[in-house]
Amino acid sequence: MVVAATRSVPEECIRLEDPKAGLDGYIVIHSTARGPAAGGCRFWTYDAPEAALADAMRLAEGMSYKNASAELPLGGGKSVIRRPAGDFDRKALFEAFGEAVERLGGRYVTAEDVGTTIADMEAIATNTRHVAGRTARPGFAGGDPSPWTALGVFEAMKAAAKLRFGGSLAGTTVAVQGVGSVGGRLARLLAEEGAKLVLADIDGARASALAEELGAQLASIDTIAGIACDVFAPCALGGALDGATVAGLKAGLVCGAANNQLATPEMAQALAARSILYAPDYVVNAGGIINVAAEYLGESEDQVRGRVLAIGPRTAGILEMAEAEGLTSSAVADREAEAKMRRPEVAETA
Numbered sequence: 001m002v003v004a005a006t007r008s009v010p011e012e013c014i015r016l017e018d019p020k021a022g023l024d025g026y027i028v029i030h031s032t033a034r035g036p037a038a039g040g041c042r043f044w045t046y047d048a049p050e051a052a053l054a055d056a057m058r059l060a061e062g063m064s065y066k067n068a069s070a071e072l073p074l075g076g077g078k079s080v081i082r083r084p085a086g087d088f089d090r091k092a093l094f095e096a097f098g099e100a101v102e103r104l105g106g107r108y109v110t111a112e113d114v115g116t117t118i119a120d121m122e123a124i125a126t127n128t129r130h131v132a133g134r135t136a137r138p139g140f141a142g143g144d145p146s147p148w149t150a151l152g153v154f155e156a157m158k159a160a161a162k163l164r165f166g167g168s169l170a171g172t173t174v175a176v177q178g179v180g181s182v183g184g185r186l187a188r189l190l191a192e193e194g195a196k197l198v199l200a201d202i203d204g205a206r207a208s209a210l211a212e213e214l215g216a217q218l219a220s221i222d223t224i225a226g227i228a229c230d231v232f233a234p235c236a237l238g239g240a241l242d243g244a245t246v247a248g249l250k251a252g253l254v255c256g257a258a259n260n261q262l263a264t265p266e267m268a269q270a271l272a273a274r275s276i277l278y279a280p281d282y283v284v285n286a287g288g289i290i291n292v293a294a295e296y297l298g299e300s301e302d303q304v305r306g307r308v309l310a311i312g313p314r315t316a317g318i319l320e321m322a323e324a325e326g327l328t329s330s331a332v333a334d335r336e337a338e339a340k341m342r343r344p345e346v347a348e349t350a
């Protein structure tokens with residue numbers, strides 16, 4: 001797991017230590033300026049507590065930016081629990097974590113992240129109500145966030161394509177890297193829109209089945225990023241855009257669901273230098289957190305849809321500002337999110 005330095009100091013770091021329950025980790029509250037610090041619980045193998053803390057700090061900061069950008073009435077936080085080495089009682093561990101969340105009195109709201117499941121959220125919920133990502137209930141927002149993430153990316157891609165190519169996505173070629181929960185749904189939306197698709201997935205059978213369903217072409221995972229296309233959509237793992245990949249891109253626009261697409265911050269400049277429009281990842285992939293947040297905030301599906309559809313114009317606005325000011329889209333996205341962290345009331349009424 002990559003551990004990067006953070007740009008700012010979090011409000012609070014809470015050490016989680018309950019040897020009896022096997023609980024060992026951290027909750028990091030980066031910012032509560034917009035509301036309760038919201039962000040998932042990562043359950044992962046870390047060699048040392050310091051590595052878990054560094055990861056939690058980096059991820060919590062990222063949540064502040066994502067939640068502020070999406071104009072949710074939430075701050076940013078994250079928890080990281082070190083996976084015990086031997087046998088352990090998973091339910092007891094997450095119940096103990098729920099007690100720790102409850103002790104914060106609502107300053108932190110948890111949900112799923114890498115390594116945690118709906119069952120873990122239910123265990124947490126036995127001790128606190130400050131948890132989302134639970135079993136879906138009919139008529140309420142919640143449940144699988146992937147369709148909302150895919151819709152947000154699709155809206156962002158349509159808006160960015162209009163700026164970059166001056167028209168709709170119909171007839172353009174989109175290369176989708178990773179056709180899992182989000183990438184697969186995105187590909188279906190693009191097919192309905194009339195885009196031509198090139199698909200790649202490490203799971204070859206998954207990619208072939210979808211390509212057959214949608215009449216798409218297939219590419220290998222090694223060639224997809226450099227394929228001749230208009231749009232490259234990274235929807236697999238983070239770090240898809242490194243120096244070599246950026247140098248080989250033929251697309252004029254990058255817009256996808258994956259988190260942390262830029263392998264290093266300098267890649268934003270590298271993309272701009274090649275006149276490739278980059279739709280910032282945390283701006284375009286916020287549909288999932290919007291849906292998870294709605295469950296906690298008691299919002300309806302219509303409210304979720306409204307927030308997700310706003311991702312399109314928001315992305316266009318960032319790209320236009322970047323162009324007008326000679327800045328990278330990442331720099332503008334960060335600046336806009338930081339402004340919303342400082343002045344939450346402006347964002348609320350916007």
Ligand code: NAD
Pocket residue numbers: 145146147149177178179180181182183200201202203206221235236237238257258259285286288289
């Ligand atoms: P997923 O696991 O369902 O899908 C990922 C797909 O990528 C899988 O089919 C996998 O086989 C494939 N893959 C892995 N490595 C690959 C490679 N090198 N080349 C091509 N394909 C590869 O995950 P997901 O939920 O669809 O999420 C995709 C990305 O979007 C992740 O980076 C995730 O963090 C991010 N994201 C997801 C959501 C959400 O709502 N699920 C929200 C925000 C961000």
